[in-house]
Amino acid sequence: MTSPPTTLGLVFGGASGEHAVSILSARTVREALQSGANATRYRVRCFYIDRWGRWWPPAVAGAVLERGVPAQAADLPSDPGPPGFRGFPEGALEVEVWFPVLHGPNGEDGTIQGLFTLMGVPFVGSGVLGSAVGMDKQAMKAAFAAAGLPQVPYVCVEAGDLPAGGGAPTDLLERLESRLGYPCFVKPANMGSSVGISKATDRASLLAGLRAAADLDPRLVVEKGVTARELECGVLGSGELRASVVGEIRFSSDWYDYETKYAEGLSHTVIPADVPATVSDSARRMAVAACRAVGARGLARVDFFYEESGGALWLNEINTLPGFTRNSMYPMLWQASGVPPADLVHLLVQDARESVRARADGGGAE
Numbered sequence: 001m002t003s004p005p006t007t008l009g010l011v012f013g014g015a016s017g018e019h020a021v022s023i024l025s026a027r028t029v030r031e032a033l034q035s036g037a038n039a040t041r042y043r044v045r046c047f048y049i050d051r052w053g054r055w056w057p058p059a060v061a062g063a064v065l066e067r068g069v070p071a072q073a074a075d076l077p078s079d080p081g082p083p084g085f086r087g088f089p090e091g092a093l094e095v096e097v098w099f100p101v102l103h104g105p106n107g108e109d110g111t112i113q114g115l116f117t118l119m120g121v122p123f124v125g126s127g128v129l130g131s132a133v134g135m136d137k138q139a140m141k142a143a144f145a146a147a148g149l150p151q152v153p154y155v156c157v158e159a160g161d162l163p164a165g166g167g168a169p170t171d172l173l174e175r176l177e178s179r180l181g182y183p184c185f186v187k188p189a190n191m192g193s194s195v196g197i198s199k200a201t202d203r204a205s206l207l208a209g210l211r212a213a214a215d216l217d218p219r220l221v222v223e224k225g226v227t228a229r230e231l232e233c234g235v236l237g238s239g240e241l242r243a244s245v246v247g248e249i250r251f252s253s254d255w256y257d258y259e260t261k262y263a264e265g266l267s268h269t270v271i272p273a274d275v276p277a278t279v280s281d282s283a284r285r286m287a288v289a290a291c292r293a294v295g296a297r298g299l300a301r302v303d304f305f306y307e308e309s310g311g312a313l314w315l316n317e318i319n320t321l322p323g324f325t326r327n328s329m330y331p332m333l334w335q336a337s338g339v340p341p342a343d344l345v346h347l348l349v350q351d352a353r354e355s356v357r358a359r360a361d362g363g364g365a366e
Helices: 019-033 058-067 111-119 128-135 137-146 170-179 203-214 258-262 277-294 329-336 341-363
Strands: 006-013 042-049 097-101 154-158 184-188 198-200 219-224 229-237 242-251 267-270 298-307 312-319
Touching: 006 019, 006 058, 019 042, 019 058, 019 097, 019 341, 042 058, 097 111, 097 341, 111 128, 128 137, 128 277, 137 154, 137 219, 137 277, 137 312, 154 170, 170 203, 184 203, 198 203, 203 219, 229 277, 229 329, 229 341, 242 277, 242 329, 277 298, 277 312, 298 329, 298 341, 329 341
Parallel strands: 006 042, 006 097
Antiparallel strands: 154 219, 184 198, 184 219, 229 242, 229 298, 242 267, 298 312
16 A cells, blocks of 8 residues: 655745755755655645745745745735744644755754754754754864864854954954964854855955954854865765765865855866875765764765865865755765765655654664
8 A cells, every 4th residue: 555645844945145045955855856756755845934034835935936036025925924933834734754955044053953853843954963063163163173073273263352343353363363374264153155254365354354254143263274175075864874975166266155156157066076085985984974073964065175285184064954956066976976866855854754763762862
């Protein structure tokens, strides 16, 4: 006897600077969930979170996915209500498994994972701990350091270290210059997709980068710039983590900023990466170790710096809800590893259900 299809809640958008990317990712995930055998396995209901944090039912979500761009105020009901989560829209309480396709704050940082956990409903991806630690670059780097994983030199900075009124924090700038030198990169701790990241080549650009990042996040990270290739590896699973082949991002710009990442023709991928087998094997092992260090499960993309001249391999960061667009590395890495998108999303949903069963059988909390 054929089992009835599982009601799957695909939620996307979000009150985040990566709202638009989330819509593109959700379009790809929905297509994969409705392809091949998945068409009879799953009954997909889409839910849209607008840029003000309000949840919308499938009718609104479907229209946003068809357009492929964020909803404007005119696209929503005339009386949308106050911003923020105020309860689930129609159809959400019938969802059996949630598939969040949310990037950045309010979706990748443990907040929505906490909501699903309180509901007792399975969901794809890391739980509260793995999401929160993986999202905050200060916490993430501390976890990597505790696990003994190699990283480029970095310094954690608080926005409060920058004086109000436009003054220059001389002591801070001197400390960063002495420990990191130039060039260095300034990053908000809790943004993704290269949002808010800047390259500093002198004191003026360092101060400007710190102030720009502080406008987005009170927690900052400044990293030493290195001449290196950028490698990435996908991870899949919970109890037993699997690593994909290793890929490389190549680009002609000075560094891999937001425009280079998402504009057509400014970057391209090489899968598998043209690196020695020893480097590829090290990256795959380190990707799994990075997930364990932060408590991530389900899916993750782990990024590396590879210094070809000296052979050094540094862990850059982990992304616990990586992009899922047609041009995103995570699904392409698994495609090259023999797992096409339709099979990949099915494995992710199955993993979500099995993780809940394992905890219920005495596996413990995350």
